[in-house]
Amino acid sequence: DxxxxxxxxxxxxxxxxxxxxxxxxxxxxxxxxxxxxxxxxxxxxxxxxxxxxxxxxxxxxxxxxxxxxxxxxxxxxxxxxxxxxxxxKDELELDLSMTYVNYLLEWVIKTLSPIANNKNIQLSLNAANKIQIQLDQEKIQQCLLNIIGNAVKYTPENGRVVVDLEENRDFIIIHVRDNGIGIPEKDLPFIFDRFYRVDEARARKTGGTGLGLAISQQIIQLHQGSISVSSQLGEGTHVAITLPKK
Structure with missing residues (x-):
C-alpha cells in the first residue's frame, strides 16, 4: 500500500x-x-x-x-x-585539445621505464594506430602516471606490465594489465575511495598519498569516461580506461 x-x-x-x-x-x-x-x-x-x-x-x-x-x-x-x-565543487576546468593518445602513452611509458627497469619489469605498449581525441593532456597524463605507475609499483621483480590502446566507433579504451600481487575481491569496491589501502603495511613501504586512484577516477569522469578494475589475488590486475571520441 x-x-x-x-x-x-x-x-x-x-x-x-x-x-x-x-x-x-x-x-x-x-x-x-x-x-x-x-x-x-x-x-x-x-x-x-x-x-x-x-x-x-x-x-x-x-x-x-x-x-x-x-x-x-x-x-x-x-x-x-x-x-x-x-x-x-566544479571549479576544475578542462583545457581540451586534440591529442594523439598513443604519443601520450609513449611519454608515460618512457617516464616510468627507469622504475620498471630497476625491478627488471617488462613494461610494454601496444598502440599501433595513431588515435587523436580531445582531452586535457596534462590531467590525463597525471591519471595515466597514477594507473600505470601503480601497476609497476605493485608488480614484483621480473614481472610484466602491458598497456594496450584500442578503439571502436565511439570510444578509445586503454588497458593496463600486470601480473602483480593482485587485489582481494572484497577490496575491489573500495579502491577508488580516498585513502583506502588494500594493505596498510605495504602502503607504508611503497609510499604514496592514497589519493591517486580517487583523483584518476575524477579526471576520467570529468572527460565523460569511465574506469574499471578487475583483479585476481596473486595473479594480477586489469584496469580499463574508456574515453569518448567526441
Missing amino acids: EIGELGKAFNLMTTKLYQVEERRKKFVSNVSHELRTPMTSMKIVSDTLLSSPSWDESIYREFMQDINTEIDRLNKIIDSLLYLVRVE
Missing part, C-alpha cells in the same frame, strides 16, 4: 544518509591520520637533533633529509586534497 511504500522509501533514505555520514567520518579520520603521520616523524627527528648540539654533520644532513622527505609527502597530500575539493 501507499503507506508501506512511503515507509520503505524513508528507510532507504535513512540508510543512505547513514552511509554518507559514516563515509564522512571515515574520511575525516583518514585525513587526520595521513596528516599526523609525517608531522609525527618530523617531530621525532627534530627532537633527536635538538637533544644534542654535537651531532656529526653527516648524521645531521641525514636527519634533515628525512624531514625534507616528510614535508614533501605532506605537501603532496594537501595538494591532492585541494585538487579533489576543486573537482567536487
Whole structure:
C-alpha cells in the first residue's frame, strides 16, 4: 500500500544518509591520520637533533633529509586534497585539445621505464594506430602516471606490465594489465575511495598519498569516461580506461 511504500522509501533514505555520514567520518579520520603521520616523524627527528648540539654533520644532513622527505609527502597530500575539493565543487576546468593518445602513452611509458627497469619489469605498449581525441593532456597524463605507475609499483621483480590502446566507433579504451600481487575481491569496491589501502603495511613501504586512484577516477569522469578494475589475488590486475571520441 501507499503507506508501506512511503515507509520503505524513508528507510532507504535513512540508510543512505547513514552511509554518507559514516563515509564522512571515515574520511575525516583518514585525513587526520595521513596528516599526523609525517608531522609525527618530523617531530621525532627534530627532537633527536635538538637533544644534542654535537651531532656529526653527516648524521645531521641525514636527519634533515628525512624531514625534507616528510614535508614533501605532506605537501603532496594537501595538494591532492585541494585538487579533489576543486573537482567536487566544479571549479576544475578542462583545457581540451586534440591529442594523439598513443604519443601520450609513449611519454608515460618512457617516464616510468627507469622504475620498471630497476625491478627488471617488462613494461610494454601496444598502440599501433595513431588515435587523436580531445582531452586535457596534462590531467590525463597525471591519471595515466597514477594507473600505470601503480601497476609497476605493485608488480614484483621480473614481472610484466602491458598497456594496450584500442578503439571502436565511439570510444578509445586503454588497458593496463600486470601480473602483480593482485587485489582481494572484497577490496575491489573500495579502491577508488580516498585513502583506502588494500594493505596498510605495504602502503607504508611503497609510499604514496592514497589519493591517486580517487583523483584518476575524477579526471576520467570529468572527460565523460569511465574506469574499471578487475583483479585476481596473486595473479594480477586489469584496469580499463574508456574515453569518448567526441
